[in-house]
Amino acid sequence: MALISIEGLHKRFGTNEVLKGIDLSIEAGEVVAIIGKSGSGKSTLLRCLNGLEAYQSGKITVENTPVTQDETDLRTLRLRVGMIFQQFNLFPHLSAGRNVMLAPMIVKGTSEAEAKTTAQKVLDRVGLGHKFDAFPDQLSGGQQQRVAIARALAMEPRALLCDEITSALDPELVNEVLQVVKSLAADGMTLAMVTHEMRFARDVCDRVIFMHLGKVHEIGPPEDVFANPKTPELQQFLGQLN
């Protein structure tokens, strides 16, 4: 049984049909990269998976729970699926530890003491246990993004969705964030990542999804998608990167 299942997903913004019938299953423990040109619908797909965007037709389920705009479904979903964005969105007036403690306390009703223990554990997990009391402006961009990852982990999600999480970082900070993601993948976390980091996609991901004009245009293991692109669209996309 797939952890995430998408059938016939269509999504429009006004008259602009951005997702034109997506069928996709992601198994528990699978790591998928979503690649494609700007505007191909990658972010919109991730946002639909997390209930951040409503969609017009099709069916999405996460562990058998339908992803709808219903409040109860959304609450269940947010406990199961974490999302990390290009911008870290940390509260500037709260320490790293407090930023991480917030969601479990608010969403799950976790006690302060328990939330603190969890926050320490997940900050350790991203290599920032010693920065519990540091404020966001005392951290580098890479460290802030690792706090954002810890914040998502504090909810003990079954899957993490990552939307271009290294795109706002200076090049020398990209690797520390990718290393954390790589270690989560090695631990069996289910991950769907919109990324421009092709080397990471090739080395770490089980499957690569190439989106083009709102459809899954090619999908397969990285060795096939990168070494043997079947369609001219993917060949052109990869050619432009080189």
Ligand SMILES: Nc1ncnc2c1ncn2[C@@H]1O[C@H](COP(=O)(O)OP(=O)(O)OP(=O)(O)O)[C@@H](O)[C@H]1O
């Ligand atoms: N909130 C919105 N309202 C209207 N149109 C939107 C909205 N969000 C996205 N779109 C449109 O949907 C299309 C797909 O956008 P999306 O962000 O999913 O693409 P993408 O592949 O992630 O691109 P990028 O790599 O530039 O982020 C674009 O044409 C975009 O203008």
